[in-house]
Amino acid sequence: MKTNSFSVLILFWLAFLTSFSSFAEFEARLINTTDIVIQDTDIWRKINNEPDSPPASLEALKHLYRSSAPIKNSLVNQSGAYVARLKLNNQTNVHASWFVRINANFVDQGLGFWESVQFLNTGVINFSQHGDINTPKLMHTQAFGLPLSQQESGYLWLYIDAEHYALPLSIDIINSTSFYHKQFITNAVTLFSIATMLTLAAIALILYLKTRLTVTLACSAYIGLHGLGWAAASGLIDDMFNIQSINTSYLGIMIFPFAIASASQFTKLLFNFDSLHKRLAKLFNGLSIICLIAGLILPLLSFSISFAISHIIALIWVPLAIVIGVKMLIYSDFRAKYYLLGNLLYGLSMFYYILSHSDLLTGQQHAELIVMLALTGDCFCILLSLAAWLQQKKQDYSHTYYQARIDPLTHIGNRYALSEALTQVDDKYIITFIDYDGIKQVNDKLGHNQGDALLRYGAKTMANALDSKGEVFRTGGDEFVWLLNSQSFSNLPSAVEEIEQMMAQCQNALQSKWPQSGISYGIAHAQESSNQSECLALADERMYQHKRSKYQHPVAEDV
Known part of the structure; x- marks a missing residue:
C-alpha cells in the first residue's frame, strides 16, 4: 500500500x-x-x-x-x-x-x-x-x-x-x-509613396484624356494599381474608411496581377512591339491574359495560395522587365534607359521583399517600405519613359506634318498647306495666282538642274518680297500662290498696285539670271467672291488672261 x-x-x-x-x-x-x-x-x-x-x-x-x-x-x-x-x-x-x-x-x-x-x-x-x-x-x-x-x-x-x-x-x-x-517614419514613407504613385497615375490619366493614346492609359493603370494595392496592403484604406465587410489588407495581393497585366501592355506599347517585335508582342499579350485570369480567380482561392501566385507572377515579371530593358537599350531605344533603371530599382527591392517573406531571410521589418520607395522611383522612371515616348511621337508627327505640307524643292508651303491657310483666313485677304514663263525653255536648253534652281530662287525672291504681308505657296510644277492680308495695305487699289510692283521686281530678279523666264499672274480679293475657292479660281483665270495678253502683244527682243 x-x-x-x-x-x-x-x-x-x-x-x-x-x-x-x-x-x-x-x-x-x-x-x-x-x-x-x-x-x-x-x-x-x-x-x-x-x-x-x-x-x-x-x-x-x-x-x-x-x-x-x-x-x-x-x-x-x-x-x-x-x-x-x-x-x-x-x-x-x-x-x-x-x-x-x-x-x-x-x-x-x-x-x-x-x-x-x-x-x-x-x-x-x-x-x-x-x-x-x-x-x-x-x-x-x-x-x-x-x-x-x-x-x-x-x-x-x-x-x-x-x-x-x-x-x-x-x-x-x-x-x-x-x-x-518608428510610427512617424513608417506612416510618412507609406503616405509619401502612395500619394506619389497616385499623383503620377493621375498625370498619366490626364495625358490619356488629352491624347487618347492607349499607352498613356496603360501607364496610368500600371502606376495607379500599384498605388491602390499598397494603399490596401498597408492598411491605409482600412484606416481611412473602416470597412467592416472585408479585410482590405488582402486586396493588395488581389490587385497585383491586374497591375502586372497593365505593366505588360504598357511595355508592349511603349516599345511598339506590335510592329517591331511581333513575338514579344505575343509574349506580353499572353502574360497580360494570364495575369487577368489570375486576378479574377484569386478571390476564389485561399489567401495563402493567392499570396503564392502573386509572388510567382512577381518572380516572372521582374527578370522579364529587366531583360526587356537591357534588350531595348542594346537597340539604342531612347526609352529603355528610364524603363531599365525603374525596373532595376523595383526588381531588386521586390527580390529582397520576397526573400523577407521566406525562411531564407528573416527579421526584416522594413521590407515593405523599401519596396514602396523603390516602386515610387520606378513609377517616376516609367512616367519619364512615357514622356520620352510622347516627345518622340511629337517629333515624328512634326516631321510628318512638315513633309506633308512643305515643298521639298523650294522649302515653302505646298497645296495642302495652302488649303489649311485658306480655311483660317477671314474676309480680308488677297490671292495672287502665279505661273512662271519660259520654264520649259530653261529645262530644254540649260537642263533640269537650272530649272530647279530657277524655282528655288524664285520662291526665295517672292518670300523676301512679301515679307510680313503674306505667304507664298507652291501649288504645282511652276505654279505659285500668294495669300496676302489686305489689312497690310492702306486700301485695295493701292494694294493691287503694290502687288504689281512686287511682281515686277521678282520678274526682274529672275530675268537677270534666266533671261528667257518671266512671270504671269492674276490678282483677286475677298470682296469679289463668296468664298476662298471662288477667289482662288478668279485669280487663276486672271493669270491666264495675263499670260495670253503676252502672246498677243509680245515684247520686242533687243537686237
Whole structure:
C-alpha cells in the first residue's frame, strides 16, 4: 500500500510539473530606454480546433492556451489562430507607456488581455484589422498601447488569427518615444509613396484624356494599381474608411496581377512591339491574359495560395522587365534607359521583399517600405519613359506634318498647306495666282538642274518680297500662290498696285539670271467672291488672261 501511495504521489507531482511547464512563458523586464524583440519561436501555440469566434474572455483564452502545444518553428507562411502568454515586469519607478507591436501584415482577429498581478484586469484589447479603432494607426503591422504603473508586473495574453503570416510572427515591446518615432517614419514613407504613385497615375490619366493614346492609359493603370494595392496592403484604406465587410489588407495581393497585366501592355506599347517585335508582342499579350485570369480567380482561392501566385507572377515579371530593358537599350531605344533603371530599382527591392517573406531571410521589418520607395522611383522612371515616348511621337508627327505640307524643292508651303491657310483666313485677304514663263525653255536648253534652281530662287525672291504681308505657296510644277492680308495695305487699289510692283521686281530678279523666264499672274480679293475657292479660281483665270495678253502683244527682243 505504501508503494502504491508513493507511485500515486509521483504521478501527481509529474502531472503538476507538466501543468506548470505548459505555462512556461517568455519573461521581459521593461526598462524605459530598452526595446524588446521577442522572436516567434517557442512563444506561440497553435489552436488545432479553431473556435467559431475569438475568445470573449481571459478565461476562454487561458483554456485555449492550456489545450495547445508550443510551436518550435517560425510561423512564416503559416496560417490559422495562435495564442501566446508573455510575462512582463515594469522595472521603472514611474508610470510608463509601452506599445506592443505584432509583426503581421494581415490580421483578421487580434485580441490582447493584460492580467496584472497588482491590479484588476483592464479588459480586452482589440487590435484586429477591423477592431483597431482605438489603437494607433501604424501601417504594415498592428500595435496597441500598454500603460503600466511603477513596478507593475503581470501576464500579457495574446490571440491572433490570419489567413497568412507573411513575416515571422515576432512581437516588439517598445517604449513610447521609440514607438512614435518608428510610427512617424513608417506612416510618412507609406503616405509619401502612395500619394506619389497616385499623383503620377493621375498625370498619366490626364495625358490619356488629352491624347487618347492607349499607352498613356496603360501607364496610368500600371502606376495607379500599384498605388491602390499598397494603399490596401498597408492598411491605409482600412484606416481611412473602416470597412467592416472585408479585410482590405488582402486586396493588395488581389490587385497585383491586374497591375502586372497593365505593366505588360504598357511595355508592349511603349516599345511598339506590335510592329517591331511581333513575338514579344505575343509574349506580353499572353502574360497580360494570364495575369487577368489570375486576378479574377484569386478571390476564389485561399489567401495563402493567392499570396503564392502573386509572388510567382512577381518572380516572372521582374527578370522579364529587366531583360526587356537591357534588350531595348542594346537597340539604342531612347526609352529603355528610364524603363531599365525603374525596373532595376523595383526588381531588386521586390527580390529582397520576397526573400523577407521566406525562411531564407528573416527579421526584416522594413521590407515593405523599401519596396514602396523603390516602386515610387520606378513609377517616376516609367512616367519619364512615357514622356520620352510622347516627345518622340511629337517629333515624328512634326516631321510628318512638315513633309506633308512643305515643298521639298523650294522649302515653302505646298497645296495642302495652302488649303489649311485658306480655311483660317477671314474676309480680308488677297490671292495672287502665279505661273512662271519660259520654264520649259530653261529645262530644254540649260537642263533640269537650272530649272530647279530657277524655282528655288524664285520662291526665295517672292518670300523676301512679301515679307510680313503674306505667304507664298507652291501649288504645282511652276505654279505659285500668294495669300496676302489686305489689312497690310492702306486700301485695295493701292494694294493691287503694290502687288504689281512686287511682281515686277521678282520678274526682274529672275530675268537677270534666266533671261528667257518671266512671270504671269492674276490678282483677286475677298470682296469679289463668296468664298476662298471662288477667289482662288478668279485669280487663276486672271493669270491666264495675263499670260495670253503676252502672246498677243509680245515684247520686242533687243537686237
